[in-house]
Amino acid sequence: MKYELxxxxxxxxxxxxxxxxxxQLADDDFMIAYRGSEWLGLAPHIEEDVAFSSISQDTxxxxxxxxxxxxxxxxxxxxxxxxxxxxxxxKNASLLEKxxxxxxxxxxxHYDWAFTIVRNYFYAQAKKVKMESLKNTSYQPLAEAAxxxxxxxxxxxxxxxxxxxxLVSAGGEARTRMExxxxxxxxxxxxxxxxxxxxxxxxxxxxxDSEETLRTKWIQMMSPVFESLELKMPDQFRMKSGNGRNGExxxxxxxxxxxxxxxxxxxPAASW
Amino acid sequence: MLREKIIEALQxxxxxxxxxxxxxxxxxxxxxxxxxxxxxxxxxxxxxxxxALDIIKNNVVKAVSSxxxxxxxxxxxxxxxxxxxxxxxxxxxxxxKEFGIAPPPRHIExxxxxxxxxxxxxxxxxxxxxxFGPTACRSILYCKSCKxxxxxxxxxxxxx
Numbered sequence: 001m002k003y004e005l006x007x008x009x010x011x012x013x014x015x016x017x018x019x020x021x022x023x024q025l026a027d028d029d030f031m032i033a034y035r036g037s038e039w040l041g042l043a044p045h046i047e048e049d050v051a052f053s054s055i056s057q058d059t060x061x062x063x064x065x066x067x068x069x070x071x072x073x074x075x076x077x078x079x080x081x082x083x084x085x086x087x088x089x090x091k092n093a094s095l096l097e098k099x100x101x102x103x104x105x106x107x108x109x110h111y112d113w114a115f116t117i118v119r120n121y122f123y124a125q126a127k128k129v130k131m132e133s134l135k136n137t138s139y140q141p142l143a144e145a146a147x148x149x150x151x152x153x154x155x156x157x158x159x160x161x162x163x164x165x166x167l168v169s170a171g172g173e174a175r176t177r178m179e180x181x182x183x184x185x186x187x188x189x190x191x192x193x194x195x196x197x198x199x200x201x202x203x204x205x206x207x208x209d210s211e212e213t214l215r216t217k218w219i220q221m222m223s224p225v226f227e228s229l230e231l232k233m234p235d236q237f238r239m240k241s242g243n244g245r246n247g248e249x250x251x252x253x254x255x256x257x258x259x260x261x262x263x264x265x266x267x268p269a270a271s272w
Numbered sequence: 273m274l275r276e277k278i279i280e281a282l283q284x285x286x287x288x289x290x291x292x293x294x295x296x297x298x299x300x301x302x303x304x305x306x307x308x309x310x311x312x313x314x315x316x317x318x319x320x321x322x323x324a325l326d327i328i329k330n331n332v333v334k335a336v337s338s339x340x341x342x343x344x345x346x347x348x349x350x351x352x353x354x355x356x357x358x359x360x361x362x363x364x365x366x367x368x369k370e371f372g373i374a375p376p377p378r379h380i381e382x383x384x385x386x387x388x389x390x391x392x393x394x395x396x397x398x399x400x401x402x403x404f405g406p407t408a409c410r411s412i413l414y415c416k417s418c419k420x421x422x423x424x425x426x427x428x429x430x431x432x
Contacts, residue, residue: 050412051404054321058408061321065351144352147430151354152319154432155403158384 001206002140005072017201018139019075020091021208024195024245025130026066027092030082031253032123033059034260035096035116038105044113051159055120058152065145072141083264087254093191094241095119097253114174114181117167121160122185122222126192128153129217130208138206161225168229182231190237193218196245274306274341281335282313288324288331289407292367295328299359302350310344311336316355319408319428325349357427373410374424384432388424390415398422 008015036056043049067078075081090097096119100111131153134146167174193215195202203210209217219233226233242248282301283294295301295315303314313332317325329347336345357376360368365375374388388411389396395417402412403426410423 047402047404047412050402050406054404054408057321057323058319059321061319061408065320144354148317148320148351148354151356151428151430151432152321152408154384154428155426159403 001138002143003138004140008073008139013201014139014205015073017198017205017207018142019070019073020198021195021202022066022070022073022075022142023091024093026063026070026081027090027244028096028123028127028192029059029063029066031090031092031096031256032120033057033063034256035098035100036120038100038109039111039116042105042109042111055156055159058156062149062152065149069141069145079264080268083261084268087249087257088247090244090247090249090253090257091196092244092253093188093194094239094244094249094253095185095188095191096123097244097250097256098188098241099252099255112177112181114167114177115184117160117163118178118181118185121157121164122189123192124153124157124160125221126214126218128157129214129221132217133209133214134207137208142207165225165229168231179231186234187238187240190215190239191241191244193237194239194243194245196243199245274339275304277339278304278306278311278336278342281339282332285328285331285335288327290368290371290373292371293364295332297361297364297367299361299364300328300355302353310346311342312346312348314348314350316351316353316359317349318355321408324407354430356429357425358429360425368425372422374413374422376425376427378427380427380429380432386427388413390418390420391422392420393418 003014008018033056036052036059040053041049043052063082064078067081070076070081071078100116101109103109131146131150135143135150137143137146168178193211195211199211202208222233241250279296282296285295287293287295287298298318300315300318301313302316305312313336315328315332332347333345336342360376368375369391372391374391377386377388380386387396388398390398393415395415397416398413399416400411401414401421405412405423409425411426412421413424414421
């Protein structure tokens with residue numbers, strides 16, 4: 001069964017489930033795009049600066065697309081959804097809100113490139129698995145968005161996979177730092193697959209595959225890469241920093257939202 | 273005919289960053305509906321994060337509003353069918369080259385690799401410098417024959 005916007009507006013349970021899922025997708029992209037944009041001017045070389053900002057811009061575009069779908073479902077104005085919702089209402093996985101490293105953009109930014117590569121690569125692969133699943137979602141407007149996003153995601157995934165493989169296979173300090181970064185990411189990776197306390201309603205309406213299916217597909221996609229680089233995947237992924245889908249977040253999120261929303265909050269009615 | 277006049281007006285709307293190519297040549301126009309109370313133009317965005325989308329929308333409204341007999345112009349971005357680089361017309365491909373941008377390659381290897389010929393000298397002896405370029409839709413390449421750096425429009429396909 002396929003539902004169009006009009007169907008979802010008539011069916012409250014379906015609408016609520018779609019809204020829940022869309023907030024998770026939108027907030028995930030919004031946060032990782034912001035963390036990516038913090039690397040502008042700081043990336044290891046100029047080509048990477050160009051590539052990473054392009055990826056972040058694309059990803060922010062995907063978030064905007066999801067916020068628009070939310071708005072169509074009556075969830076509110078897209079700008080307001082992106083900028084004005086407090087940390088407790090955010091549905092992004094906690095992994096994505098974590099700072100890039102100690103310091104701030106302007107003062108002593110000791111950002112961790114290994115952590116950034118691992119987080120972005122693992123996220124891009126998880127997003128890819130989700131978009132493939134969403135191509136068959138019961139909510140037709142979301143299926144169309146997934147097809148579109150998937151084409152751009154192709155380049156993001158290729159990019160992060162290249163960095164990942166090259167740094168790990170370089171050995172020495174590069175490999176050690178990548179391994180440390182992987183431990184940190186695996187500690188919170190489960191949050192990407194979680195759909196939170198409303199997960200059952202989301203899967204019941206055939207909006208996306210189950211958490212388990214998504215996780216299994218992620219492992220299937222990653223295993224050949226791990227094997228070729230002689231890396232070991234932990235038996236279980238964790239959610240050490242809390243389940244963001246249920247509004248459990250770290251203090252990093254609040255700080256990020258304050259920075260991100262500074263201009264918007266100064267005058268929410270301003271026209272751009 | 274009104275439709276022809278509107279299309280003529282749309283032909284004047286160029287990509288803000290590649291001003292030789294119109295949005296028609298880029299394959300961005302999906303539907304043109306002429307109603308009694310106005311015109312509805314459905315556009316396909318090329319890349320989602322493209323900051324030029326709003327500018328294009330405004331330029332479409334401006335251009336089509338100036339057509340005699342058009343009272344109201346609405347522009348809507350839709351995602352279905354998705355824009356792919358195959359939609360760039362042959363004329364569009366020629367005009368991209370004139371601007372110094374290689375048109376999107378028609379062939380992609382199974383490994384995801386692709387090649388673009390140099391828009392200046394036509395050589396196939398080129399290398400990829402950065403898959404990502406100054407805008408989301410372009411990559412940066414280098415021609416080993418004529419020693420010019422150049423950009424290529426990225427291939428995007430639903431098969432990826």
